[in-house]
Structures are given as C-alpha cells and as structure tokens.
Amino acid sequence: xxxxxxxxxxxxxxxxxxxxxxxxxxxxxxxxxxxxxxxxxxxxxxxxxxxxxxxxxxxxxxxxxxxxxxxxxxxxxxxxxxxxxxxxxxxxxxxxxxxxxxxxxxxxxxxxxxxxxxxxxxxxxx
Numbered sequence: 001x002x003x004x005x006x007x008x009x010x011x012x013x014x015x016x017x018x019x020x021x022x023x024x025x026x027x028x029x030x031x032x033x034x035x036x037x038x039x040x041x042x043x044x045x046x047x048x049x050x051x052x053x054x055x056x057x058x059x060x061x062x063x064x065x066x067x068x069x070x071x072x073x074x075x076x077x078x079x080x081x082x083x084x085x086x087x088x089x090x091x092x093x094x095x096x097x098x099x100x101x102x103x104x105x106x107x108x109x110x111x112x113x114x115x116x117x118x119x120x121x122x123x124x125x126x
Contacts, residue, residue, distance in 0.1 A: 013120040017112030050103040057097035067105040072097035
C-alpha cells in the first residue's frame, strides 16, 4: 500500500472526530521530502491544522518553541499512539509507525484523534 504523497498542502479527514461521530476535516501540510521532514515544525510558533511527516516513526522537539501533540500512524493510517511532547524531548521510535502527525498541544483531543481512530489524507490538487 505504498503512498506517493508530495510536499504541499491538503486536508486531514478524521473519521468519527466530529460531533455525533461525523467526519472532521482539518487543514494539513504534507512533509514527505527529507528536507521538509527534518524541518517539520521547528522555529514555528503555531501551525494551521496539522503536519504529516511521511515516512516517519519518531520525532523530537529540540529547538521547538511550544509543546505539540504527536500521533503515530500505521500503514493503514490508523492511530497507534498519541502523545503530548514539551520542547526539548526525544520521542522513542514506534516500530509499527509509518507516518507521524503533529499539531499544537491539545488540538488532537479536540479533533477526536485517539488510539484506534482512522484518518484519511487528501492532497490538494496540483
């Protein structure tokens, strides 16, 4: 199930994250190149929506200014772990993780992102 996303923008659909279990759509930034993944959220004070690092199975928050929520996704885009990481931390690699979703601390709980939640990535049309 190899995915071929490119750096850019898109939308993240959280299945069951909206009111009454409806789908919730969140703005998404895709970071798939080595350069974009290594930059991630470094040096930013905020992010509009979320950023998806792919492929990735761990993150760090060195040189970050704010705490972030981190969701580890498996190959089927199902959440296998969610953590809030303060600045200056190193996250342990998750063996089954293929993608990492990052957002401002507290955002994922508001979107209904928790272990077992399935998400969908919709890249913006080029």
